[in-house]
Amino acid sequence: MNDGWLLARALCTPGDTLALDAAGWTDLLAIARAEQMIGTLAHRLAGLPVPKSVARILDDARASAEQGRIIALWEAEMARRVLTAIGVPLVLLKGTAFVAAGLEAGQGRSIGDLDILVPRDRIDAVEAALLAGGWEWVKPDPYDDDYYRRWMHELPPLIHRERDRMIDVHHTILPLTARITPDAGALLAARVALQPGVHGLSPNDMLVHAAAHLFADGDLAGGMRNLWDVHCLVGDFGTDGLAERAAQHGLARETARALRLAAALYGARVRLNLADRLYLRRLTARDGWGWPTRPFTRFGFYVRSHWLRMPPAMLARHLWTKWRKGGAGPASG
């Protein structure tokens, strides 16, 4: 029975895939698609003498990722024009930052929304400028809107009415309700210029953000891709000064865990504790049909993600409200 480890091994030792049979390739491609990593896989397997049908699928995935890269950079440029006009620097996060910086983590990477970081005291001006620039609110629900504005680390998501692309405007990297409060001012102050008018986080802050996103915010959905980012960033930049920086943001434990799990998943021999193994069990819970497996483990991490996000009374109120609206439940993807 294949699971996410099949994908992890293919990414770290691409040559081993040549031993796969038709069923093995079928499983690998389905898992890679489900984890939104088929572009990354295609990039890693480029040039290998894979079966013809597989080569065609991987060629398509590479072309698709390249088109995604162009669109992501164009969307960043659109945001840059709006922000520059009001004197706010464009600071890219996650996928768009990786491709703008030409990093290994951006090779073949699937990029959904445009994520940016702006100073909290300028957030109203940024929102007004984006609304004037053709973006509009996605969530019509007043509870959701109010929830985002009071408690989240980002504005309610906005979508551009003509280009149909979402933008997530962050003012910090964890919800305000979380027990950990990263130093958003330090993130902005340490930003590095990628292109004229376009910035990214410093390498160490990129790693801390990846760890925060995975372990202190989400329910580990998309975790294999997130840890691949970590694996590549460590390969590009190393970890000098990372521990100190993570401690400054209150994310020492999460960052250390991200490093251990990324190393373990993508090929290194690492000493893992019991909790680490449970994380890996959740991260690789995917069968050869691209189907999420291990429902109890998944549910456990789903509950945990909400527990980390907010105090108990607030969590109860939030889940009650969402449940009445029929929205709550673990993400199946």
Place this chain on the structure above:
Amino acid sequence: MRHVFSVRIGPIGFRIGSDWRTPIDQLAGLYRDYPAPHDGVPDYTVRLFAARPWRRFVRPSVMIGGDFVLPEAAPLPLAQGLLAAEMGMNLQMALGQRRYLLLHASVVERDGRALLMTGVSGSGKSTLAALLGARGWRLMGDEFALLDPATGLVHPFPRLISLKNQAIAVAEQAVPHGRFGPLMEGTPKGSIRHLVPGVDAIAAMETPAMPALLLFPSFGFDAATRDVAQSEVFVRLTQASTNYVAMGERGFTALTRLVKSIPAHAIDYLDTDSALAQVEAAWADLGSDLGGRHE
């Protein structure tokens, strides 16, 4: 998944898994003349599954999943499991296909040249394709035209022909020896019955064709044929494509090349006999200027 069927339709391989046996048996029967995916590796996976474990047995309801999914897709009753499988395959193409520019069109071929027909649901393009297929044309597909940006050729995708409502009786009469699937009533699009493409269409599904003519049929109007300007053709085809935007510059180049290289007419019709005559007339007109037509 418990029950599995793999098939190749034109250049595209599918693997369909199901919690239930019935839809898989139906697929295996209707697609029995089709080959397996190249190298045994399908391009896409489709999953038919129960929303909750007990819904496999109690009021069974088929959810459609796969490599690419629409979150709001509603489940279908098990009696429409075959339709769910077909919708799942279409969905993978519509959302995931990047090799070919997809045009929501039916395609038939004669003398190595392809006739594309596109229009909204109910315009009659599937019916016309089925009828032309029974009259000596080669059916290349009734759902998607697969336009190869590299060559400008259209590749066949002769999946089951999806006949809806009145078209079912029309096709049953026109293709009396045709192999039909089960009649599914009360689907989101009314009654649906599938027709298996002829053996010639299946045997030639590796062979692409050069587009020669584009028609926009509309059912329910007095018979008329009019030219359609290239600008209008371009806009209508961008709307008829599910992956035009996602294909980026390759999609734009492929589409402009197609629009510039073939004539396009709108065909209004009241009954299928007059429509077929209009199609044949438009095709015959083509013969006169084929020699002088260059890209």
